[in-house]
Amino acid sequence: MPRPSMREHLIEAAHDRFHEHGFNGIGIKDITDTAGTPKGSFYNHFDSKEAMAVEVMRRYAESRGMDMLADTSVPPVERIRGHFAYLMADLERYDYARGCMFGNFGAELSTQSPTVRDEVGSRLGRWASALASALDEARAAGALASGVDTAVLARFLVSAWEGAAMQAKVVRGSAPLDDFFTVFDSLTA
Known part of the structure; x- marks a missing residue:
């Protein structure tokens, strides 16, 4: 089975961190640290923290x-x-x-x-x-x-x-x- 992508790790980490601490309560580094990915990898998958928040909400809506x-x-x-x-x-x-x-x-x-x-x-x-x-x-x-x-x-x-x-x-x-x-x-x- 293939490993989840870094993007998926970032989304999962952001979901938990946003839900626990809010959007302004966390930074990109906090998300990447939680996901176990380098900070630079964030911008390979998302244009901004807001773009990530929109994706997290889309996933949240599905649940x-x-x-x-x-x-x-x-x-x-x-x-x-x-x-x-x-x-x-x-x-x-x-x-x-x-x-x-x-x-x-x-x-x-x-x-x-x-x-x-x-x-x-x-x-x-x-x-x-x-x-x-x-x-x-x-x-x-x-x-x-x-x-x-x-x-x-x-x-x-x-x-x-x-x-x-x-x-x-x-x-x-x-x-x-x-x-x-x-x-x-x-x-x-």
Whole structure:
């Protein structure tokens, strides 16, 4: 089996370091040291730290269980709730210390980096769109108690989740996420 490339080592190292310390909390040397690669190798694979952050977010998005939202073999409310439960388990796995990378980068870089801000916005928009589709199915099945437009409700759920994930990071516990689920459950029939 071929060895992973230096690029892959760098992405894995950056993912962990960004998630633990934020974008501004680490430097390229920290990433290359963690990856066990020479600092100069970074620029063989990435034009900038921002370009690396965009790639890390792309990979992070793939691990967020978005496919769960489209699994029509599961009732829509159950799959939405299952999706958020999956995200909660991931936060719990790190003792709530990491939060959500999208929210972390959005809060940290929205005024510093248009490139990262646009990527965060795009990722949050795709998430809201996937949620809106599942909410449309829930409404059609008579399982959605709220009359709010599903696109608005989906954006609200993304924003509420991001806020709850940030608060869970601050209090290092699940109470804000439990509150999220309490409100979510009140929206379903």
